[in-house]
Amino acid sequence: MGTSAIATKSLEFNGIGMVFPDGTEALKDVSFTVDQGEFVTVVGPSGCGKSTLLKIASGLLKNTSGSVAVDRKRIGYVFQDATLLHWRTVLKNVELFGELHDIPKAERRKLAMEAIELVGLSGFENHYPKSLSGGMKMRASLARTLTLRPPVFLFDEPFGAVDEITREHLNEETQQLFQREGFAGLFITHSISEAVFMSTRVLVMSNRPGRIVAEFEVPFKYPRSPDLRFDPEFARLSGEVSQALRGSH
């Protein structure tokens, strides 16, 4: 695909506000952009409207004020839950988006097999979700999204439900996928270490109504090794993010 007029800005929020029909104000005047090749993470207290932001970006929710600029045709969206279809094997689950986008059978099979290999699920193609662990389900969900080669990748706390060890591995692998695919990533989490480890930029969101209250550039070079978490510079940055988060109430 050639680069069009939008050049590097893959996702742009412009003064986004969201007031739900029941009157709760979830977001207030949120503006930021995610460029191609950027991995931006939004951290914030639970219930601050982080997930709402992704729903608006993807078009699942309509914002009440402001505007979003993004190409939604092949947007990648990884949910908190793996949301696999129980009646399909891993392979058939990963092929789903190809089916929905009318990609010919042979091609979507090829895309699916590649994606499965990329997330390290080779050998589990014919397993049903009920026989997979939580981490493996999440990998299948990632693979499913990867098949579309999305230029914009939204992650809604995808690793919140897996254990710490698995989570660290998944962080590392997501980071590798990001490097390889070069998408524009927008990641939501409430884990500071996860945010700093993976991102090029960390945004801190306040309590409801959610606003961006602080922004941190993360200077570390990719690929980042898991040991980075024990680097003094990493600790200092994490501390600053944490302080901003506490000050945001």
Add this chain to the structure above:
Amino acid sequence: MTTEIHDPLADTDVAGRVDELEVAVGHGSLPDDAPPAAYRLKSRPRELAEVILPPLVVGAAFLGLWYFISYGLLDANRRFLLHPPHEVWQVGFADWDNFSEILLSLWSSTRVAMIGLAISIVLGFFLATIMSQAKTVERGIFPFMVMLQAVPILAIVPLISFWFGTGQNSRILVCIIISLFPIIVNTLFGLQSAEKGTHDLFTLHGAGRGTRLRKLMFPAAMPAIFAGLRISAGLSVIGAIVGDFFFGKGKPGIGQLLKQYAAQLQGEELLAAVIMSSALGVAVFLLFGWIQNLAIGRWHDSNS
């Protein structure tokens, strides 16, 4: 790509390493269910005894009670009220003339039940599907389905014979009335059971109504649909027998036969026919359980 390995745990790829870890740490389920299956196999004989022994004991006690009533409570000249088990066996089952008569009637009723059930399934799927597409339709139809369900079948039998005669169609109609409701309710519940997140996925990728029904809602509904089918199949058999009891025209079924045996005080045959009717209900229930297991057993943990 994932060659940067400075982890003592692995010499394989990253994923394999994590999966081992997950199992070792005890999070999540195992990659396949081989270990639990092996465990089950080991204890099979004992488990089998635990499953089979209780009903055997109750069955034996039941036969004992039966004998006691036949011989202990009833005089020889009143024994026709409850013939002892072995006489029922000799006359009702071992005598081929009698037994084939029962089997033929049973077959006739089975056909009625299955035709009625088939119509219920088609009608039920159709109604549940349109109800799942619009809340207004659901609100409009549902109360009347509940009313239909609440009608005592005996109360409308005279009406049915008045309108449609006492032939085969009336028997089938009774089966439909009695078996439609569970199919509609379970199918509708199943169609509405797909998780919200999966619906969002289909929305994100531009799926239309048809695709959503075919690839999401109907597959998700299968376990509930089968639960409904098992209930309705049993009810349809009851409907066929009850209908046959009241409608005399056309091919007589097991209902007519039961009536005839009762009128002529053929106690042994009567009991044999009752036992076979109940066996038919059990067989139908098992049949649908088997079909369910074939259809969705690979991905769904059924409770049967």
